[in-house]
Amino acid sequence: xxxxxxxxxxxxxxxxxxxxxxxxxxxxxxxxxxxxxxxxxxxxxxxxxxxxxxxxxxxxxxxxxxxx
Amino acid sequence: xxxxxxxxxxxxxxxxxxxxxxxxxxxxxxxxxxxxxxxxxxxxxxxxxxxxxxxxxxxxxxxxxxxx
Numbered sequence: 001x002x003x004x005x006x007x008x009x010x011x012x013x014x015x016x017x018x019x020x021x022x023x024x025x026x027x028x029x030x031x032x033x034x035x036x037x038x039x040x041x042x043x044x045x046x047x048x049x050x051x052x053x054x055x056x057x058x059x060x061x062x063x064x065x066x067x068x
Numbered sequence: 069x070x071x072x073x074x075x076x077x078x079x080x081x082x083x084x085x086x087x088x089x090x091x092x093x094x095x096x097x098x099x100x101x102x103x104x105x106x107x108x109x110x111x112x113x114x115x116x117x118x119x120x121x122x123x124x125x126x127x128x129x130x131x132x133x134x135x136x
Contacts, residue, residue, distance in 0.1 A: 013080045
């Protein structure tokens with residue numbers, strides 16, 4: 001298990017948090033996603049390292065931007 | 069057909085708009101709901117006048133506040 005933290009821009013409410021959690025949670029190997037609305041911090045627990053490209057794609061699918 | 073406009077406080081994103089639209093749209097007799105995110109204006113088209121109590125209940129069910 002490994003954890004990685006990314007920052008997401010544009011989330012404004014609990015629905016946004018839910019949308020990001022859902023999309024990031026669909027990345028293969030991801031077992032947990034914790035999103036902090038105020039800071040935009042998204043902490044991902046996964047079996048192997050997640051790729052930034054996969055996280056970026058999931059965040060954009062949810063309608064937000066990954067800060068890189 | 070009649071239309072009435074109410075103001076809702078607390079919506080921050082498109083998900084909020086969708087939640088309010090869905091709940092208000094469930095009020096019997098309502099045929100259309102238009103929500104403007106920036107102003108919080110919710111315009112309801114219905115067969116008969118909608119009751120403010122029904123609108124208030126629907127808005128609160130969605131998680132927001134009706135400005136009265």
